[in-house]
Amino acid sequence: MHKSFLMVSSMKIKTSVNVFMNFEGDANGNVTGVKTTLVHWTKDDTGRWSMKDVEGSEKTYKCDLVLLAMGFLGPERSIVEELSLDLDPRGNLQTPRSKYNTGIPNLYAAGDCRRGQSLVVWAIHEGRQCAQQVDADLMGFSSLAGPGGIVTTLM
Structure with a gap:
């Protein structure tokens, strides 16, 4: 039985988005947490959107189970x-x-x-x-x- 779990997806927080960076694990290959960072979307001179990490916003969520919300990618x-x-x-x-x-x-x-x-x-x-x-x-x-x-x- 899992003590804690985390569902990973992007969450909009005002104008920033909390995005996944990487999984953390122990020596046995078990997940122990998920590291995230806030990003801010800005347009460059050509009008293309790009995301920039918000400095100092990294956070690790401790867990022993991760559920991925992948979304629909279209027909096979x-x-x-x-x-x-x-x-x-x-x-x-x-x-x-x-x-x-x-x-x-x-x-x-x-x-x-x-x-x-x-x-x-x-x-x-x-x-x-x-x-x-x-x-x-x-x-x-x-x-x-x-x-x-x-x-x-x-x-």
Whole structure:
């Protein structure tokens, strides 16, 4: 059982950001802490953003477990290339508007790979709507709940 843990991600603090520098560990290879520093973002003469360490802001957070929040990096590239799937301008799998079928028959996409990084509730919603489309495509109709939820009739 872990005594302490740290979730590593960037945290905005006013105009500075607390960013990860390196992991610290013991002689056995166990993590003992994470070293961070504050950075300040500034624009150079060309308008490009660059970050500068805030002097004296280094801090070490002691822990024995680190969880990394990596974010969404897009659809798995090897699958996209192997199947020659079309991507939209944002790098997500291309599907017709309000549909989940790709350019390959009987291949569907839903959730983050289709709409980009979003809330899990959208992935769940898209998964359900995609299942309804698959059902309708295979059976010719679907009795699965559509947009708006389940409709029942009282007798």
